[in-house]
Amino acid sequence: MFDRLDDTLMRYEEMMNQLSEPDVANDPERFKRLMKEQSDLTPIVEAYKEYKQCKQNVEDSLAMLDEESDEEMRELAKEELNESKARIEELEQELKVLLLPKDPNDDKNVIVEIRAGAGGDEAALFAAEIYRMYVHYAESQRWKVETLEMEEIGIGGMKSVNFMITGQGAYSKMKYESGVHRVQRVPETESGGRIHTSTITVAVMPEAEEVDVEIDEKDVRIDVMRASGNGGQCVNTTDSAVRLTHYPTGIVIYSQTEKSQIQNKAKAFALLRAKLYDMECQKAHDAEAEARRSQIGTGDRSEKIRTYNFPQGRVTDHRINLTLYKLDKIMNGDIQEIIDACIAADQAKKLAKMGEE
Template identity: 80%
Template sequence: MFDRLEDLLIRYEEVMGELQEPDVANDTDRFRRLMKEQSDLAPIVEAYKEYKQCRQDVEDSLAMLEEESDEELRDLAKEELNGAKARIEELEREMKILLLPKDPNDDKNVIVEIRAGAGGDEAALFAAEIYRMYVHYAEGRRWRPEMISLNENGIGGFKECVFMLTGQGAFSRLKYESGVHRVQRVPETESGGRIHTSTITVAIMPEAEEVDVELDMNDCKFDVFRASGNGGQCVNTTDSAVRLTHIPTGIVISCQDEKSQLKNKDKALKVLRARLYELELAKQHDAEAEARKSQVGTGDRSEKIRTYNFPQGRVTDHRIKLTLHKLDTVLGGDLDEIIDSLIAADQSAKLAKMNEQ
């Protein structure tokens, strides 16, 4: 590990030297690449430098204890020694986590699909609430939400909703949200006051660039139709809605959120690329079954991951057995405690697997 850290420190200093060259800003691609590398290396290099300083502090404190007879100074040296040793342990764990292989998709924007499952209108109403939860969370992190496709049920619920969140690290935070979300509550339409259980599915997909997915436009069939919905200028008056069919996979995507047929076509292609990329990632995961076992669930749509229980005001994430009694704040977009716990559990599992090797 320390040989690798030394190599990263040398590379970091090389990058910093290149960034100070007078002509580097003239080459935009090179400048952007170096800035990205510098940003990626900085946390691990800073931790390693602090680690080396703590090791030096331990040596200095031990030397003082050997040479010094004054009790006050010896007590001070012991305090510094204990503090440095404790920090070394923390830094060793931090550096191991920072050295874990990084998911290449972590910095990407995400496309989110929410679909109502079992429970009819109640499931659709819950799907709309989960959509709002993610939008509130995104706004708190200054990510930009953008609706791609929406199919409503007429009473404020969403049968299906596809939207995009644009912002730094969106996938790294939200990739653990894929799966089945379950709600337990008394529906407004229930006269007997019985608690019903309904489900929705959430799929989190990294936005795929053209370099990630080779898309043959001859495999794509586009149909245009008149948009339906809540009215408004241009809706129901022009053939602006687009239905995209990917012939080899049978994937069908409808998009009618924009007034422009061209913009709807562009959004549909974004969703198609993301779905094809997700299929490719799923194949890789299946091929690396052992690696997948060491991860907290990050993609299986059939996995029941979380329950939102309204009578008890609690949210339970089943993968890490975490229960929070603050349902309202979670639905209001306060997801960091859950997501941070999922990330920590995933890192711990990967560290344990690395230590076995």
């Protein structure tokens, strides 16, 4: 580990020298690449420098205890020694986590797809509530949310909704939301007061750039039509809705949220790229069975990850055996505690796997 840290420190110093060179400032692409690398390496370098300083403090304190006869000075040296040793242990753990292989998609924006599953109208209502939960969470992170595609039902529910979240590290946090979400409650339409169980599926896909996925125009049929559903402001009066059909995969994308056909087409292609990129990621994931087992569920669509029990006011994440009795706050977007727990469990699993190698 320490050989890697020394190499990282050397690379960081070399990179800082490069950033101060005039020709780098005149090359925007290279400058951007180096700034990104600097951002990635800074936490590791700062932690390693503090680690080395603590090691030095331990040596200095031991030397002082050997040489010093004054009892007050000896007490100060012992205090410094204990503090530095404790911090060294903390930093060793921090550095192990910082050196874990990083998911290349972590810095990307995400496209989230929510679909109502078992439970009919109740599932559609819950899908709309989970959508609002993520919108509130995104707002708390100062991320931007943009709806790409939505199929609503008349009572305020959603059969499906696709939306993009744009913001620093969106995928690194949102990826833990992929899977089946289950709700247990008495539906408003239930006269007998019986608790029903309904499900929705959530798919979190990293946004794909054109360089990530090449789409051959011959493989896509583009149809334009008038938007359906709630109208107003020209939405239903012009041929602004766009439907894409991707022949090789059979994926169909429908976009009508914008008044402009050009904007709807751009959104539809963004969603198609994300779905195709996600399919490639899933294939790679499935090929790496061990890697899948060493992660907290971040991709399996069929995995039941969470239950929202309204009568008891609790939310349980089944992957990490975490139960919280603050359902109202969670439904209002306060999901950071769950995400932090998933990240910690994911890191612990990966560290354990590294220890076995």
